[in-house]
Amino acid sequence: MSNISAEQFSLVYNAFSFTFATMAAATAFLWISRSQVTPSYKTALTISGLVCAIAAYHYFRIFESWNASYLVRDGVVTQTQVAFNDAYRYVDWLLTVPLLLIELVLVMNLPSKDTMSLSIRLGSAAALMVILGYPGEIASDNTTRAIWGTLSAIPFAYVMFQLFKGLGASIERQPENVRGLIKSARLLTFASWGFYPLVYMIPYTNLAGGSVTTGVQIGYTIADIIAKAGVGVMIFIIAVRKSENEMMKLATA
């Protein structure tokens, strides 16, 4: 635990509350919108909403934990003896990161055999990535942090290889009016995930104690919003367009 200023406390406090509201709103949006898509895309929206719901729960917990770790009175911050539980993030990712890949696979509506095997392979690799990152996150020295960080990069690289190489051919076979969107969703997933290792490496920089804590928390928060709510909204747009395509085909058949 590091010393933070009242402004830093407030910034993180408000960022957590904001993210809770965003995730809860995205959940409601994605679940309510299920009724607007054809059966093939309902599960993609269910899971996209689930990812945001799980994140909303964890941001509520993180908010509470943050509040319990510091006491702010008359603008003066003192640390309580209760530790801030950063592990909520890893617990969240362990559930949400595999599901995020599965929602991307589901919205492509591949043959069910491919959907199954891709979901299992990508989901397992993503879970492994999160598990291997955790010992580094809680390590007190930067060497241990670097070792686990590197190990965690192996399944990360595998997932990215699969997304860009393995899924490439399937994406080219998607309807023209969603092909660009699916590529953007894949890119957003890649870009937002690429953000996590950067935040993970903040402790290596010259930033001082309170700024590191604030930087790590705000950084992860922004990455989470983009990767979950942002990608979720894109999945919704893709699902609606593909449903319209299907309906059109049915109407003209």
Place this chain on the structure above:
Amino acid sequence: MSNISAEQFSLVYNAFSFTFATMAAATAFLWISRSQVTPSYKTALTISGLVCAIAAYHYFRIFESWNASYLVRDGVVTQTQVAFNDAYRYVDWLLTVPLLLIELVLVMNLPSKDTMSLSIRLGSAAALMVILGYPGEIASDNTTRAIWGTLSAIPFAYVMFQLFKGLGASIERQPENVRGLIKSARLLTFASWGFYPLVYMIPYTNLAGGSVTTGVQIGYTIADIIAKAGVGVMIFIIAVRKSENEMMKLATA
């Protein structure tokens, strides 16, 4: 934090509770009503309800924060050492103001390319407006307040220009029985948004401490109810009428 009277404390306390109830009720109304409109207008109602849901969450938090900042015993108000967290408003607007513009665009049911580009442009400008306003709101001197307020007015002007000039032609192409309503919704958006800068400028007036706090809180509360629940109900009426038009066309085709 300023000294307020017991009457001022109660007035703000009850206004917050009233607004929470209004926003929660508007959310339920808009989401329940989704089933009455054709697919083209469902997303407009989903998002209108979402705006009110996000506002309800923040009014619940603001209410709690207000309660934690003052202690009222035997009609005597004393300040606790816990600061009132006014930032909830800005966090709320960062999410809801872009969504408010998107619901207005969605109910017009433009070609999907136009909907997308308008939503992104108006949404980003609105978010920028809120972000630029915040440093002024928390500034202790009126000069800093004025500088950020002025910067924030630039994206505000852009949004208004787009709403009145850019959307003008599209509104003229709307069915006759909703054209007036869409213009009213646009006007209400403009009028209620114009209210925020007025409230923002209250600290420049001669009003004393407790009256400023009370005036700012009540002012923002009224503007929020009009801009969110008020505009939401208009979006509902427009969506219902346009759905009826569509059904009529289908029936006579």
